[in-house]
Amino acid sequence: MCLGESAGIEKVGVLVVGAGPTGLGAATRINQHGLKDWLLIDQADEAGGLACTDVTPEGFLFDMGGHVIFSHYQYFDELIDAAIGSGPEAWNTLERVSYVWIKDTWVAYPFQNNISALPAADQIKCLTALADAKVANTVAQTKPKNFDxxxxxxxxxxxADLFMRPYNFKVWAVPPSEMQCEWLGERVATVDIDRAISNVINHKEDAGWGPNAVFRFPLEGGTGAIWKGVAKLLPQENQRYGPDCGVTHIDKDSKVVTLRNGKRIQYDALISTIPLDITLRWAGKPELADGLTHSSSHIIGIGIRGQCPHGLKCWLYFPEDNCPFYRTTVFSHYAKKNCPEDSAKLRTLCLGDASAPPDSQAEEGPYWSLMFEVSESYCKPVNMEAVALAGATWPAIVKDTLIGALNTKLISAQDQVVSVYHRRLEHGYPTPSVGRDAVLTEALPFLRQHGIWSRGRFGSYKYEVGNQDHSLMLGVECADNVLFGGKELTLSHPNIVNAKKNTELLYATKTFLQSHN
Structure with a gap:
């Protein structure tokens, strides 16, 4: 592809940095409009971004977090079906079965609708406080100042004390008092006090809440397969991958991006999914960058020989301090091919209690797997000291996670662990901090004035529109804005796009999508 060269600087009309859902959404939309002068770059070896999937040497797949597919947009649905296929030949459709492990028992999710599973004393405490809260909220003259x-x-x-405060600290790695509450929307279930009382009296499990009560997952390749498939729909000559494509600096005034290999690219418009805090420092706005908060994520996976003992459970929540993780996904339940074939012969690396196995001779399966998420921040450090585990050296958090899985009865002491995985993501969650919106109100228009559209989970720092469907549409709508001044509904009005499935947000896509099926 000839994009133009001048004084050693490559030139391009629209440069898209980052081949995660947002960057791919932007590139897809630009390509649909017939523009040829664009380039998509990513420092990874393939598309996916934070929605990629890793494979262990033993053949276990692990996503970068608990990703599932549920959508607010027809555009998103049609595109991912074009990428990997539609129907049961390409997807598993699963009913969400989620629980909270607390006080040595499983409480159906959402916790606040299912306090009937708690001991009687805790039920009384929760219902009494709930009634008091309803009265206090009715007479309150102001909105809540923060999430707490x-x-x-x-x-x-x-x-609050049993679940919401400890759990949310484990997730966000900051106290809820440091977070705003405008982001909540469909993310957190409220409580109907009459329903809560009725559930207690009738001993009823009430677990149907939420937009992801039914979700899809690819039959093979994990979540990453979706985004590699989307990338394949695009002209390969407009995409570049690998460490040399990592961006080391953006000069906002000359509109030049410098890459890790020293090459420079000049753009007319830049759609960037680089974390906004990094971009702002490059742009000479460190005071704005300092106003943004994020947590890091540790993704830890274990592959286990035997039959999974957890039935249809999907993802599980852990508010207590007997384990370092806040959420666990029974990843083998999502797709059979998330694990090696049953006939694969693997040796036991360690037992469930982290001890050495009596025999490490390779044996056949079947196999199952668990994926854990652990947060890290300035006020919630993670132990990264090197320790011996499973015949190798791992950060201590990996061993702590294995022991936590034993403490919470996810595994038994004699379970045979045949694969261990760990990856740290510096930017894991964009925190909806109390001061975030003030920063975004200044930062995003400032960058836009210099030809930079910062979008995506971390590009625009809006967790409330940070799911995969949202992220893709942030890119799609951004491309329309770059090319034609189109409105960016997802970025500007999260509550609207989260209110219902937006079939009215139709684009001229069917011809393009059908041509790739």
Whole structure:
């Protein structure tokens, strides 16, 4: 592809940095409009971004977090079906079965609707505090100032202290008092006090809440297969991958991006999914960057020989301090090919209690797997000291996670662990901090004035539109804005796009998509 050269600088009309869902959405939309002068680059070896999938040497697949497919957009649905196929030949459709492990028992998710599973004393504490909160919220004259105040007003001290406060600290790695509450939307279930009382009296499990009660997952290749498939729909000559494509600096004034290999690319418009805090420092706005908060994520996986003991469970929540992880996904349940074939012969690396196996001779399966998520921040450090485990050296958090899985009865002491995985993501969650919106109100228009559209999970720092469908549409709508001044509904109005499936947000896509089926 000839994009033009001048004084050693490559020139391009639209440069897209990052081949995750947002970058791929932008590139797809630009390509649909027939523009030829664009380039998509990523420092990874293939497309996927934070939605990629890794494979262990033993053949176990692990996503970079608990990704599942549920959508607010027809555009998104049609594109991913074009990428990997549609129907049961390409997808598993699963019903969400989620629980909270607390006080040595499983409580159906969402916790606040299922306090009937708790001991009687805790039920009384939760219901009494819930009634008090309802009264206090009714007479309140102001909105909650932060997430913690929202929890107290909506759920009361009982649910707050048992679950919401400890769990959310484990997820976000900052206290809820440091977070705003405008991001909540469909993310957190509120409580109907009459329903809660009825569930207690009738001993009823009430687990149907939420937009992801039914979700899809690829039959093979994990979540990453979706985005590699989307990339294949695009002209390969407009895409570049690998470490040399990593961006080391953006000069906002000359509109030049410098790559790790020293090459420079000049653009007319830049769609960047680089974390906004990094971009702002390059742009000479460190004071704005300092106003943004993120947590890091540790993804830890174990592959185990035997039959999975957890039935139809999908993902599970852990608010207590007997384990370092806040969420575990029974990843083998999502797709059979997330694990090696049963006939594959693998040796036991360690037992469930982290001890050495009596015999490490390779044996056949079947196999199952668990994927854990651990957060890290300035106020929630993670132990990264090197320790011996499974015949290798791992960060201590990996061994702590294995012991936590034993403590929470996810595995037994005699389970045979045949694969171990760990990856740290510096930018894991964009924190909806109390001061975030003030930063975004200044930062995004500032960059836009210099030809930079910063979009995506971390490009625009809006967790409330950070799912895969949202992220793709942030890119699609951004491309329309770059080319034609189109409105960016997902970026500007999260509550609208999260209110219902937006079949009215139709684009001229069917001809393009059908041509690739």
């Amino acid at each position: 105040e929202w929890i107290m007003r909506v759920m009361g001290a009982g649910i």
